[in-house]
Amino acid sequence: MANDTTLTIVGNLTAEPELRFTPNGVALCKFTVASTPRFFDKTTNGYRDGDPLFLTCTAWRDLAEHIAESLAKGARVIVSGRLKLSRWETPEGEKRSAYGLDVDEIGPSLRWATAKVNKLSRSGGGGASGLADDGWATASTTRPEGDDRFAEPPF
16 A cells, blocks of 8 residues: 555564464465664674564465465565554453564575575466476567567657
8 A cells, every 4th residue: 555654674583484274265374573683882892682673474365375385483584564553452451552564575585595486387366376487498588579568768
């Protein structure tokens, strides 16, 4: 949405991603990312950890299943999504609130790791149907005749 607050966070998964399904069969994955700032302390002449941020993240549908299959506790990730405020009342009548992140994109951080990406092909229904053929292997360096979609602008 245009007025949503978007946020990108880099941190580590605190536990295994938890995959569940709604009564309608929609996949839902919940996980927590811990992000701890680190700064140089001139008084001790060394680095020090700041206060950690723990952010509960929620992903839906195919993304939820991909997260559960691909990531594990301790994985360093980059997560982007929409910040959401949840409000509720306890059985004792106390009002509570917490921020969470509705995940739009997530990936492993490659700062201190490597990853192998397996691109999934899409079926007509929008679901993942397996590994795709490598389109780059059969790609041509020449534009098809009459295809001016990527032509240089006239200015």
